[in-house]
Amino acid sequence: MRCENLRTLVVLDSYARDISIGWREILQWKYVRTLTWLESGIWAIPNEISGLIHLRYLDLSENGRLEELPDTMELRGIERLTNLQTLDEFYVQYGDEGNKLEHLKNLNQLQGRLTITYQRQRGPGVGDAAIMVNKVHLLHLVLNVEGALRWNDLMALQPPPGLESLGIDRYRGIPLSTDWWSSLHSLRLLTLSRCGFLPSLGNLASLESLNMKYVNVRKVGVEFLGIHDQDQSEASRRRHTSFPKLKQLTFDDMPIWEEWEGVKEDSEKMAKIMPCLSQLTISGCYSLEALPEFLWKTPLQKLHIRKSRILQKLYRQGIGEQRDKISHISTINVEEP
Structure with a gap:
């Protein structure tokens, strides 16, 4: 297949179908900007993906066998992507390794919708107040606390004032004060689910x-x-x-x-x-x-x-x-x- 100038590739459910496209072909298409590969059953991504220097959007959703990203991608840590505009979901993870809430601090070009799923015990601290507040282009935010975990000090995480919709799920920590809400002058839609207050x-x-x-x-x-x-x-x-x-x-x-x-x-x-x-x-x-x-x-x-x-x-x-x-x-x- 000769697709040297291909810009966008979408592969759907290749695990269930006999799709002949593989990494060997993809890595030859140096001008690919958008790569979506869903439900493919892939378990690894080659380090050579870093050679796709024009790649701007990568979606590997619903690939349950995929356990980790290659080192060449991890070196592009998300906290360094200060011009990133789209981030659908961000998981704050257990332990010292993995994603941390502070990794979002300088991603102030984010726009559209973001879901933050919090997966570890410690909630935002006093020093986390500025992590979200400067994301003036972000319009829709969901804060999700999984299982029985709590953000005991969610008040320290001040939301962006331009939000149009906000969802808070499973928060059972300290009730949010009137001051916390007072900056949300543009909020049109609010959803509270499984909260304790x-x-x-x-x-x-x-x-x-x-x-x-x-x-x-x-x-x-x-x-x-x-x-x-x-x-x-x-x-x-x-x-x-x-x-x-x-x-x-x-x-x-x-x-x-x-x-x-x-x-x-x-x-x-x-x-x-x-x-x-x-x-x-x-x-x-x-x-x-x-x-x-x-x-x-x-x-x-x-x-x-x-x-x-x-x-x-x-x-x-x-x-x-x-x-x-x-x-x-x-x-x-x-x-x-």
């Missing part, structure tokens, strides 16, 4: 979609709305809006959640609460006793309740004790308990 989020000015799953709390208090600051003047509190742009809100699989606290009448007069909320979904919240009154003053258009026994009895059509409170909502789906 629910932060104060009502002051996120751009947040449009909030999804919470397996969040281990018994009560969602008014602090969640961001109206807990008693030091503000009455005039300042009167101008406050909680979740000013939130449109979609989901609580999913929170079986121990019992109470969603409402607000006192004087607090309600001093703050607008979720003035753009149009869709609320509650699923798998078996112990939740009622929905707060302030929800019926939002422009809610779609309400979906499922696998939440108490709420299903309260709001189901015809015989629900509080069905009249939601009669103004145009689309209601309350599944039978």
Whole structure:
């Protein structure tokens, strides 16, 4: 096969099919810039791959037999790739060898989406605050703590202020403070999954979609709305809006959640609460006793309740004790308990 000027090569599932292309041919195509080799069953990469001097993108996903990269690639340690723009996933590993969180510090040209999966016991330290904050082109970030491990001091890892979406999975360490969230002025989508606390989020000015799953709390208090600051003047509190742009809100699989606290009448007069909320979904919240009154003053258009026994009895059509409170909502789906 004569492909001396080939720029892009994609090989899919060559392990299952009889593909004759091998490293001997690839290493002769000196102008290859993009190499994607998926599900191939390869177990080693030759050192000569360093001869592909124009290679800019290498994807070896789903090659379960591949155990390590050749020395010639490891010498190009990721911390030295300061112009790297795309990094889909980064694994912080156990022990002294392997990837470390600080290897990301100077990769400030990263853009698009990044998932950080943390696989070792020690969390970010005080000196790690600047590792992510300068990545101004990064728009989507997922922080994943595998198994029972914890980032005990995630507050030290300040996220980039330009993030548009953020996911935090399996974090059960120190609750993140209001200050930690305050810099996320552009955040539109937030997903919290399998976390041990629910932060104060009502002051996120751009947040449009909030999804919470397996969040281990018994009560969602008014602090969640961001109206807990008693030091503000009455005039300042009167101008406050909680979740000013939130449109979609989901609580999913929170079986121990019992109470969603409402607000006192004087607090309600001093703050607008979720003035753009149009869709609320509650699923798998078996112990939740009622929905707060302030929800019926939002422009809610779609309400979906499922696998939440108490709420299903309260709001189901015809015989629900509080069905009249939601009669103004145009689309209601309350599944039978």
